[in-house]
Amino acid sequence: MSKRIAFFDSGLGGLTVLSKAMDELPNEDFLFFADTLHVPYGVKKTEDVKRFIHQSIETIVKEDVKAVVIACNTATSLAITELRDKYEIPVIGMEPAVKPAVEINRPTGKRVLVFATAITLKESKYIDLVRRVDDINIVDSLPLPELVEFCEALNFDNNVINDYFLKKLENYDLNEYGTVVLGCTHYPFYKRFLMKLLPKHIQIVDGSKGTIKRLTQILNANSICNLSGKHDVKFLCSNHSEEYLRKMKTALDIFRDIT
Numbered sequence: 523m524s525k526r527i528a529f530f531d532s533g534l535g536g537l538t539v540l541s542k543a544m545d546e547l548p549n550e551d552f553l554f555f556a557d558t559l560h561v562p563y564g565v566k567k568t569e570d571v572k573r574f575i576h577q578s579i580e581t582i583v584k585e586d587v588k589a590v591v592i593a594c595n596t597a598t599s600l601a602i603t604e605l606r607d608k609y610e611i612p613v614i615g616m617e618p619a620v621k622p623a624v625e626i627n628r629p630t631g632k633r634v635l636v637f638a639t640a641i642t643l644k645e646s647k648y649i650d651l652v653r654r655v656d657d658i659n660i661v662d663s664l665p666l667p668e669l670v671e672f673c674e675a676l677n678f679d680n681n682v683i684n685d686y687f688l689k690k691l692e693n694y695d696l697n698e699y700g701t702v703v704l705g706c707t708h709y710p711f712y713k714r715f716l717m718k719l720l721p722k723h724i725q726i727v728d729g730s731k732g733t734i735k736r737l738t739q740i741l742n743a744n745s746i747c748n749l750s751g752k753h754d755v756k757f758l759c760s761n762h763s764e765e766y767l768r769k770m771k772t773a774l775d776i777f778r779d780i781t
């Protein structure tokens with residue numbers, strides 16, 4: 523039997539990346555692992571989070587998977603290099619889609635607003651990325667920690683979410699912006715709220731498409747594609763909670779329904 527492709531996140535966010543993979547790779551089987559013992563990552567101490575990431579990936583590789591997608595911008599920014607050095611199987615990471623966003627806005631000079639976790643925004647991987655691609659100084663960044671909490675609670679209440687975004691964005695002149703980057707994999711669960719709230723000219727981008735494109739290239743290059751998979755998803759979580767396993771399935775269904 524061909525092996526599964528693993529997806530890893532602190533919690534439910536990585537499902538937004540898994541969903542893209544399910545669309546693009548219909549003959550593969552998947553494993554989704556959430557580090558429920560430690561979610562959320564984005565507001566914790568970096569040294570602790572690094573340890574949680576390594577523990578999680580050790581559990582995942584015991585499942586004999588053929589590749590691991592780090593479906594978490596925070597984990598990628600903290601550990602991708604070490605993980606690639608440590609494991610022989612391909613490890614695919616993700617980063618906020620700042621480069622395409624800057625290019626979209628280069629002709630108009632409109633600004634880019636990147637939403638991501640506090641850890642992602644303060645790590646050198648992100649700071650170097652912005653320094654490299656934003657030569658016209660149009661990128662602003664904003665952490666949205668409560669959005670991860672809302673997502674983990676499957677809170678999609680219109681009033682709560684709209685009020686939250688309005689408060690967070692009250693000091694921004696949104697007409698100055700051309701693109702919003704969702705740089706945390708939990709945030710695409712709330713894209714439809716943002717679409718209603720933001721001025722119509724603002725594009726919303728995330729890193730899922732690029733990540734799955736890269737995964738596909740790597741599967742092909744290593745000749746490890748599955749031609750007979752059943753699109754099966756095995757769910758695991760670090761606290762072994764049956765309730766959370768059910769919640770993951772529900773969240774995946776919700777996300778696939780709204781996209």
Ligand code: DGL
Nearest residue numbers: 535563564595596706707
């Ligand atoms: N979903 C994760 C990310 O893409 C992390 C969210 C969290 O645990 O704070 O950054």
